Amino acid sequence: MEMLKSISENLRTVKEKSPLVHHLTNYVTVNDCANMVLAVGGSPVMADDIGEVAEMASLASALVINMGTLNKRTIASMILAGQTAREHGIPVIFDPVGIGATTLRTDTAVKIIRETQPAVIRGNMSEIKCLSGLNVQIKGVDSTADEAGGERIAQNLAQKQGCVIAITGATDIISDGSRTCLITNGDKMLSRVTGTGCMTTSLIGTYCGATKDLFLGAASGIMTMGLAGEIACHSLKEAEGIGTFRVRLFDAVFNLSPESLLRGGKISLA
Amino acid sequence: MEMLKSISENLRTVKEKSPLVHHLTNYVTVNDCANMVLAVGGSPVMADDIGEVAEMASLASALVINMGTLNKRTIASMILAGQTAREHGIPVIFDPVGIGATTLRTDTAVKIIRETQPAVIRGNMSEIKCLSGLNVQIKGVDSTADEAGGERIAQNLAQKQGCVIAITGATDIISDGSRTCLITNGDKMLSRVTGTGCMTTSLIGTYCGATKDLFLGAASGIMTMGLAGEIACHSLKEAEGIGTFRVRLFDAVFNLSPESLLRGGKISLA
Amino acid sequence: MEMLKSISENLRTVKEKSPLVHHLTNYVTVNDCANMVLAVGGSPVMADDIGEVAEMASLASALVINMGTLNKRTIASMILAGQTAREHGIPVIFDPVGIGATTLRTDTAVKIIRETQPAVIRGNMSEIKCLSGLNVQIKGVDSTADEAGGERIAQNLAQKQGCVIAITGATDIISDGSRTCLITNGDKMLSRVTGTGCMTTSLIGTYCGATKDLFLGAASGIMTMGLAGEIACHSLKEAEGIGTFRVRLFDAVFNLSPESLLRGGKISLA
Numbered sequence: 001m002e003m004l005k006s007i008s009e010n011l012r013t014v015k016e017k018s019p020l021v022h023h024l025t026n027y028v029t030v031n032d033c034a035n036m037v038l039a040v041g042g043s044p045v046m047a048d049d050i051g052e053v054a055e056m057a058s059l060a061s062a063l064v065i066n067m068g069t070l071n072k073r074t075i076a077s078m079i080l081a082g083q084t085a086r087e088h089g090i091p092v093i094f095d096p097v098g099i100g101a102t103t104l105r106t107d108t109a110v111k112i113i114r115e116t117q118p119a120v121i122r123g124n125m126s127e128i129k130c131l132s133g134l135n136v137q138i139k140g141v142d143s144t145a146d147e148a149g150g151e152r153i154a155q156n157l158a159q160k161q162g163c164v165i166a167i168t169g170a171t172d173i174i175s176d177g178s179r180t181c182l183i184t185n186g187d188k189m190l191s192r193v194t195g196t197g198c199m200t201t202s203l204i205g206t207y208c209g210a211t212k213d214l215f216l217g218a219a220s221g222i223m224t225m226g227l228a229g230e231i232a233c234h235s236l237k238e239a240e241g242i243g244t245f246r247v248r249l250f251d252a253v254f255n256l257s258p259e260s261l262l263r264g265g266k267i268s269l270a
Numbered sequence: 271m272e273m274l275k276s277i278s279e280n281l282r283t284v285k286e287k288s289p290l291v292h293h294l295t296n297y298v299t300v301n302d303c304a305n306m307v308l309a310v311g312g313s314p315v316m317a318d319d320i321g322e323v324a325e326m327a328s329l330a331s332a333l334v335i336n337m338g339t340l341n342k343r344t345i346a347s348m349i350l351a352g353q354t355a356r357e358h359g360i361p362v363i364f365d366p367v368g369i370g371a372t373t374l375r376t377d378t379a380v381k382i383i384r385e386t387q388p389a390v391i392r393g394n395m396s397e398i399k400c401l402s403g404l405n406v407q408i409k410g411v412d413s414t415a416d417e418a419g420g421e422r423i424a425q426n427l428a429q430k431q432g433c434v435i436a437i438t439g440a441t442d443i444i445s446d447g448s449r450t451c452l453i454t455n456g457d458k459m460l461s462r463v464t465g466t467g468c469m470t471t472s473l474i475g476t477y478c479g480a481t482k483d484l485f486l487g488a489a490s491g492i493m494t495m496g497l498a499g500e501i502a503c504h505s506l507k508e509a510e511g512i513g514t515f516r517v518r519l520f521d522a523v524f525n526l527s528p529e530s531l532l533r534g535g536k537i538s539l540a
Numbered sequence: 541m542e543m544l545k546s547i548s549e550n551l552r553t554v555k556e557k558s559p560l561v562h563h564l565t566n567y568v569t570v571n572d573c574a575n576m577v578l579a580v581g582g583s584p585v586m587a588d589d590i591g592e593v594a595e596m597a598s599l600a601s602a603l604v605i606n607m608g609t610l611n612k613r614t615i616a617s618m619i620l621a622g623q624t625a626r627e628h629g630i631p632v633i634f635d636p637v638g639i640g641a642t643t644l645r646t647d648t649a650v651k652i653i654r655e656t657q658p659a660v661i662r663g664n665m666s667e668i669k670c671l672s673g674l675n676v677q678i679k680g681v682d683s684t685a686d687e688a689g690g691e692r693i694a695q696n697l698a699q700k701q702g703c704v705i706a707i708t709g710a711t712d713i714i715s716d717g718s719r720t721c722l723i724t725n726g727d728k729m730l731s732r733v734t735g736t737g738c739m740t741t742s743l744i745g746t747y748c749g750a751t752k753d754l755f756l757g758a759a760s761g762i763m764t765m766g767l768a769g770e771i772a773c774h775s776l777k778e779a780e781g782i783g784t785f786r787v788r789l790f791d792a793v794f795n796l797s798p799e800s801l802l803r804g805g806k807i808s809l810a
Contacts, residue, residue: 013417022680025566026316027297027316028300028301028304028316029298029301029304030567030568031301031569031571031572031734031735032301033567034568034569034734034735035733035734035782037785038732038733038734038782039732039781039782039783043680044680044734045638045641045681046566046567046568046608046609046678047609047641047642048609049610049611049612049644050291051299051612051642051644052642052643052644052645055641055642055643055644056641056642059641059680060680068316069316069317069318070319071318071343072321073321074317083280098315098317101315101317101325101326101329101782102317102321102322102325102326103322104319104321104322104741105322105324129600140290140292140314140315140329140330141315142557155354192308193305193308193525194301194304194305194308194314195301195304207657226286235779239505239521239522239525240521241521241522241523241524241525242305242309242520242521242524243309243516243517243519243520243521243524244518244521246305246515246517246520246783247517247783247784247786247787248783248784249783250781250782250783250786251779251780251781251782251783252779252781253781254732254781254782255779255781255785265397296586297567297570297586298571298574298586299571299574300717301571302571338586339586339587339588340589341588341589341613342589342591362776368585371585371587371595371596371599372587372591372592372595372596373592373595374591374592374595375592410560410562410583410584410585410599410600411585439673450617451683462578462579462794463572463575463578464574464575464578464584465571465574490557509775509791509792509795510791511579511790511792511793511795512578512579512786512790512791512794513579513786513787513789513790513791513794514787514788514791516575516787516790517787
């Protein structure tokens, strides 16, 4: 209940501060990420040339690094931006999209974590298991991994990396190594639309750019997406599907209030 | 009727198998392509760095190469991905967007076809005429070519290239050199929205990743888009236009059933 | 009233001519820009490889250069495309997104203007002030500048650069150095969605590709977006937000008629 109250307060803070969230992200879901940051009350900026990322990152309140469509040029920019953010005390939120699917992705994720020391890492169960060095089959960028044991995996990795680990799935798991919580908001429709993981990472970035406690910042972003997914799904009528669902998802985040988080949020300590 | 039954069965198969469809595509319509693959029941993955495309393609059920916003870096990746797919017996679906509009596009399309031997090539009448070596005026990426003689053009090119040729337009024409069919589903609103051609290619990729007969796979993807276009257009009310139409297009593909294909599909042998 | 009548006529002309509008633009809002050009009646094409931009630009009716996610590769392409357009008498519409936010952006904007001599430059107040050499604080890509004195700023810069300057904001200001007008259409919801600035630039490009008077072309694009924003916002019901607003924005531009511009347009000479 304490946590839920803080999350509700966090939404108010985001809307007051409108944090600038610098993204180095993929070209598949970048528009959705920008609109999601705007919907919750933040200000997105996307810039990835190595000649400007340090300058841009140093002005931001948070930096989101998403490796969805990484390439050699942007990997170098991600690392420079991340290092700059770290030096300025700006939280780096990292989304290791598709880690384990290819050697390039795995190597890049390891390098980004080592060089930029993210404050929060968000992934699905397959991605976080892969990052933990566990044996896991990966096909593409969607999770197929068993969710059992997730709390311990999140806690261990959080302790090892000294950061917040957020695993999103049917039940979301967030840990900073000492505190671990579970969020059960959400709807399976969220997995039928591309980019809901990326958008969740961008929401986490927006909250972490406006508030101090990054564990609760991560939980706030995840609950925002989960609750919005429920609202969007609940509104669907016959003959409506993922097209309308996506539209309503933005509507729901845009209209989400601190009160609706208090009423609808489902969070518990693990 | 035989063909329509097979197309209807193909949709069931796509939803059962959820094929992984690797895309090297343009940054204009990539989000729509990903969501279209999800809507019909597949699993999209986008990756274009030369350091990972071979690994990613070898895991996929189909590879879509779309040259909408080609550049030197991605052309090299397209060819490597395509060659890898071919070696693994994975069907390559090629969309020669804007071939004929510039020398780079024409040369690249020829090179991609030579090096990767696509299983299916989909384009509008201007693009396929250009690929056939016919004289055609091209302005931008939209078709302005006369549709007369399309059946013979598709059949001849299919025989020459040893692949399926799909020409989309008011009447869609699909040929594998021996069989040629015509599909008359669709609505002219589909040409008022960007990316419906690209999305059709991605739907073809999804079907071809789940079924054996690529001629019918191509027909399945085209009919899916055409019928969804009809349903989306039919649902429009006063003051609604391409914004709402796009949303409903995703809804319609998402809700399309094998039964609705059987009821609404309009296909005949040429 | 004279201006409003011309703007209304311009919409008719766009729909008759369907100008090809070549874009070198960012990957955040590119899909929206393409659909906006289609919605108003134009034909968009996006191409940015240096091996094809000159050929593509020379075929177009207008060229839009938007530096939202610039990088070294695309900057070179922007300059070559712009120079080619200029040599062919094709109007270049330039959107200096985020100028002032980083040195790279400021330097690139200056270089693009020097090398390509745009016919129209559109930006928010922060961007145009920065371009005018005025002291202004920039954070990210959204405007935070005071709007006072905008008319003089627009007029002076238009005279200095020999082009049309368009400043969009609560009141839009357009000047070609001798004529200056104000447009008060629009809604603050337009600033809550990513890309409405970019889309306005693309609309300006579409009008300028179809009509001769680029001052009125710029005003036409801006009024189209402003009026569509009003219509879209007016249509919103409870629980709807930026998701639905965006959809309706495309619907409103698609359905906009010369008559509705005449009825709803709010323009005056400064």
